[in-house]
Amino acid sequence: MEIEHGALVYFSKFYGLIYLLLLSTGVLVYTFWPKNKKRFDYAAKSILTEEDHPHA
Amino acid sequence: MIQQLTKFERRFGLVISVLVAGAGLTLIGMSEDGLLAIHGTIILAAGFIAALLTGGTIHEPEPDAKRLESYYDDPIKFGIIVSMIWAVFGMFMGVWVATLLAYPEWTFDAAWSSFGRLRPVHTTGVIFGFGGNALIATSFHVMQRTSRARMADQLSPWFVLLGYNLFCILAVSGYFMGITQSKEYAEPEWYADIWLVIVWVAYFALYMRTLARRREPHIYVANWYYLAFILVVAVLHIVNNLAVPVSFGHIKSYSAFSGVQDAMTQWWYGHNAVAFFLTAGFLGMLYYYLPKRAGRPIYSYRMSIIGFWGITFFYMWAGSHHLHFTALPQWVQTLGMTFSVMLLVPSWIAAANALLTLNGAWGKVRDDATLRFMFLAAVFYGLSTFEGSFMAIRSVNALSHYTDWTVGPVHAGALGWVALITFGSFYALVPWLWKREGMYSSKLVEVHFWLALSGTLVYVFAMWNSGVIQGLMWRTYNESGALAYSFNESMVAMHPYYIARAIGGLLFLAGAVVGFYNIWKTTKMDTVQSSVPSGDGLIADDASHSR
Secondary structure (H helix, E strand, O other): OOOOHHHHHHHHHHHHHHHHHHHHHHHHHHHHOOOHHHHHHHHHHHOOOOOOOOOO | OHHHOOHHHHHHHHHHHHHHHHHHHHHHHHOOOOHHHHHHHHHHHHHHHHHHHHHHOOOOOOOOHHHHHOOOOHHHHHHHHHHHHHHHHHHHHHHHHHHHHHOHHHHOOOOOOOHHHHHHHHHHHHHHHHHHHHHHHHHHHHHHHHHOOOOOOOOHHHHHHHHHHHHHHHHHHHHHHOOOOOOOOOOOOHHHHHHHHHHHHHHHHHHHHHHHOOOOOOOOHHHHHHHHHHHHHHHHHHHHOOEEEOOOOOOOEEEOOOHHHHHHHHHHHHHHHHHHHHHHHHHHHHHHHHHHHHOOOOOOHHHHHHHHHHHHHHHOOOHHHHHOOOOOOHHHHHHHHHHHHHOHHHHHHHHHHHHHHHOOOHHHHHHOHHHHHHHHHHHHHHHHHHHHHHHOOHHHHHHHOOOHHHHHHHHHHHHHHHHHHHHHHHHHHHHHHOOOOOOOOHHHHHHHHHHHHHHHHHHHHHHHHHHHHHHHHHOOEOOOOOEOOOHHHHHHHHHHHHHHHHHHHHHHHHHHHHHHHHHHHHHOOOOOOOOOOOOOOHHHHHHHHHO
């Protein structure tokens, strides 16, 4: 089967655009979803603890 | 150290060692060209030593179960020391190749010391030897602390570290003998490449298994960056190194790609090596050690997430800017250029996030050289990503490509960003890991800081000047439309800058030697009983305030 150069270019330009737009939307929604804020704030502070042993 | 491994792990380690030694023997047996036999001998020796170490302790009793109540730090300590050894070696080679450009007679008339062989020894030594070991060691530390879980087992971290260093040794020793597949930053030949795949899969598995044991609901963002580094480097390495050996007894192989496809694959690999080896992993370091040392949470956790996805998905497309004005289709060049410019956004998100975290703690940055290392790393990260994006623009590239202007920002990134964040992280990590009051000498940390900064500045300014002059001389025409300068004339004009570059590199190397000495002396100091990470004594107080 022969894949035309033009078809490949069309595919990458068209679906490349769509998937990057979808990905960006997804990332922004996840990042700014209000419910996630608490979890992010907790994570940011969690590393500052002074204990140095694994939890059971 | 080996007694810490369980009996099963020691036995399993022995089996692996024997297999490695067997692989070395096989290579010697199959060798048609002497060179492969030399590398087979190195592999055999590595397997033999590992077998002696594991086999010699095979009848020792099981280790104390109490070990499971603490993190597994032995491999991290090993990784830090090895990383510093590679730093000194790799930077020394860098100074040597820099000197060769000013004084070519310094090859001493030997084949092994020609520029073409020494240069990859330098790049592999610093990127993979120094940077790679630092990444592996710190990732072992970060993954355990942020997960509040001990590593999944005790054998695989050793397999990863020792196996990785075997790869580095094969690579570097090969260059001296002229073994290379001539792909920049992917020079090692097929057998070494296969070995790295095995090591890397074990690394990825160890990381995932440790994360699966985590006692925190959310995976801290530094882990995302480390994981992106591990996963993408695996993909890049496998695809770019697809090759067919001449025969199984021959070191030489032929790439599966040819012509412009080969070039595109190579620079897709090459630029993503910058992105995921030299950026993503070190951003993981930045996002853990900088907030930790400053005693403040990262300025915006949300920004770190957006920056992460931006970096991972934009970088993938940027590689073609290495091939401006080549046979590569114009639209692919434009695509690479556009994504490179867009990359400025997530890159500056990371740099700004680091600097804003320090905003309000400038007193600490002034007093604490360790934190200053990290601060300066973030500044250089911002600078070099700006320049990278700028130089990817086709019309700018017309002036800068093939000149020293490229070498300048690369070293602003490698010295100013990658090396400084590593040294900063090591100075924070070493007293903590070895349970010391602080570094052996905070004065020497200062000395290292100023040597590193002045070395980087001398280096970068020399290359800016030399690169722009070079680019201009190459494109200056006289009245009759011919080139005004010969290539030789541009070489003569570069000479003073090449000397300055070697001096800059020498300063940076001196800093690394001081750092290695300081770290070594710290490991020989007395242990303090408290498990509190005190840094240099400054930070313990501050950290408790901010909680």
